[in-house]
Amino acid sequence: MLADLNAELPDGTVVTDPDIVASYRQDRAADPNAGTAVAVVRPRRTEEVQTVMRWATAHRVPVVPRGAGTGLSGGATALDGGIVLSTERMRDITVDPVTRTAVAQPGLLNAEVKKAVGEYGLWYPPDPSSFEICSIGGNIATNAGGLCCVKYGVTTDYVLGLQVVLADGTAVRLGGPRLKDAAGLSLTKLFVGSEGTLGIVTEVTLKLLPAQPRGCTVVASFDDVDAAANAVVTITGKIRPSMLEFMDKVAINAVEDKLKMGLDRNAAAMMVAASDDRGPAGAEDADFMAKVFTEAGATEVFSTDDPDEGEAFVAARRFAIPAVETKGSLLLEDVGVPLPALAHLVSGVEKIAERHSLMISVIAHAGDGNTHPLIVFDPSDTGEAERAQVAFGEIMDLAVGLGGTITGEHGVGRLKRPWLEGYLGPEAIELNRRIKHALDPDGILNPGAAI
């Protein structure tokens, strides 16, 4: 059966070496229930993806699409008896500075897209913290966010068109390099965030912006999380910062342990904010944010219009996950709440951590209410690992109770699927199912993930 597929594809596309196949079992969610695929298939072209999907449909083989494997919800967990379709070799990009668009294959890393368009003075905004290691295809699959999303929006806002290969191998072009298009259903948008359950994205047309100035940065320390959260609401009601990030005490200390940049180890919260409005407006925004932080009770406020100095603090924020990860294994949460509930979420997480004797650090894209509680645990300590799992679920329940979502930007994958129905409700779940069934009647595309 696999020999048929192998015969139809260029040499080296179908990989069955057990060591290599084993290395594709998990993404960064390290799903403990991961299976082992019968093969990893690494096509280079849309036509090869079509070949794979026709074969998979003919033989009813489950297909798990995989980008760079940096997913945090187990969306690319391998399945026993299935194949992993890796897009890692699909790495072409063409930039058109005149239409201000780029056509990219899915395996390119986010950072590579940014670099390629940057050479034309253009900018692809979405910036997951993992932008140096995550793929643009994975970003599309999860509708990934990032730090600048508070001002510039998420992945879907930059996807003008897609080429997708459906379960039966049909290739379909949706949208294209037109900035506005109201013809037919919004299928491009439907595929963004569908986590590989509706089709395989083999090409994307991205909308680009002119490069933005790097702007002014404001850093503030608080001895009280509520005060920091209140400042967030005051700021976003008045201006549009280009970044508004939050780190709690655990994250501050973990980062300081490694980077030794003089962060306030006693602070309960640190905010890193920025404005990239041009000219004096950026500095005005920075002054305004500094004033709001001060009035909200910040213990220390630091502003800079030096981009490198600012970038050091952004890098500290980006480094929070690896820094906390030095304390143990992580279960990485991604819950989002309406902005006024931010402080309630943080204090609720603190209670969950106490109840289960766990270290949980909260970092957040505060400006859009999207938090990443990082649950630290020792996988060799069975009791602690179990408590971490319980806490993982309780945090989602907490967020939903506060009017929030179980995932802001990482996707549902396999790890969050048990919570999806409770969040969406039976009517919306039924709608998801109807659409999934209409597009993938045999259920071979990433079964068990997302919906």
Place this chain on the structure above:
Amino acid sequence: MLADLNAELPDGTVVTDPDIVASYRQDRAADPNAGTAVAVVRPRRTEEVQTVMRWATAHRVPVVPRGAGTGLSGGATALDGGIVLSTERMRDITVDPVTRTAVAQPGLLNAEVKKAVGEYGLWYPPDPSSFEICSIGGNIATNAGGLCCVKYGVTTDYVLGLQVVLADGTAVRLGGPRLKDAAGLSLTKLFVGSEGTLGIVTEVTLKLLPAQPRGCTVVASFDDVDAAANAVVTITGKIRPSMLEFMDKVAINAVEDKLKMGLDRNAAAMMVAASDDRGPAGAEDADFMAKVFTEAGATEVFSTDDPDEGEAFVAARRFAIPAVETKGSLLLEDVGVPLPALAHLVSGVEKIAERHSLMISVIAHAGDGNTHPLIVFDPSDTGEAERAQVAFGEIMDLAVGLGGTITGEHGVGRLKRPWLEGYLGPEAIELNRRIKHALDPDGILNPGAAI
């Protein structure tokens, strides 16, 4: 049969008065093939819409949803034997300045939404030229655009959540007041732009921005359309104007006939551009645009940082459609092309006008390549009316040939449906059909429209 429905709804909801029903036969597209509904139903609440849809499903009655009836593609054309479901009485709005969102019913006009949120210092950006008379529900149905979309995006970019009633009467909540949400398929986005074919929107959660300054305006006249189009590409490659509008000679003269504001009647093209970047940045942008216009060969360039003076030119641009309408009836096109093709589109439309001895004026949201060729004809002149229809189709063929779309922001409705398959291609059409069938298996929602 209708008596059953009448009995289940508050008095006055079901209207069968022939004069009133006749007034709901057409939207502004004035579809000559419009039928006559058996009733117009005007619910006030989601539950009443559910009652209507349950009844319609039980009796297999086609339902044509209608907002303010300002659609330009015949999306709300009444059908013989069907009902028109008008959302005009669904007019509640609640603004939450803390989460910077508004929850609105679909019958509210776009201008009313803007006004309600403006009272909190907030801004709902999408601004169709018809914003004073079109409904927010209709905006969602067509994924409407407008003048500021070149910088701020279209309707879908501001829709965080929806309540929709499906064909069978089920009410479903999709999304909500969360700025980021990656749980489940992107169904909110799927319903935006679906032109009433998948469900009835009964409530929308809108994302709002802090109010923006009104900025600087630049007006330029050209004796050559190519020069104006070249300037557009140069500008959008470098900066993000908040408006970049185009009017041709016919529109300039039609507006000048009425407003007598001293526009250059000899110009082949006039551009109205703006930047709302704060402080000196806005003026810098204006200077840059003025320089680009001059270097591209503008015969006259005028800049102002006076918002009222600027608004006069924007009003002139908005007035172009009614002004040209004084010359005869209009067939209003809405084709979009990639930016570099703008000049080709305008010259191609000119040739079509000559070939059919028609007056066709082109106005455009030039910054996103979305043009509105206005085909003027005398409906009592059968030959001319037929030629107008032929030109209408030829303009779509021209746009598609240039890599463009048959509709940028008005939707497909009934008037453009014959061109949809040629544009989308058979694979994408089949995907549209599968999703339509999954959500509306009996095909009672706006049959004949959009897909």
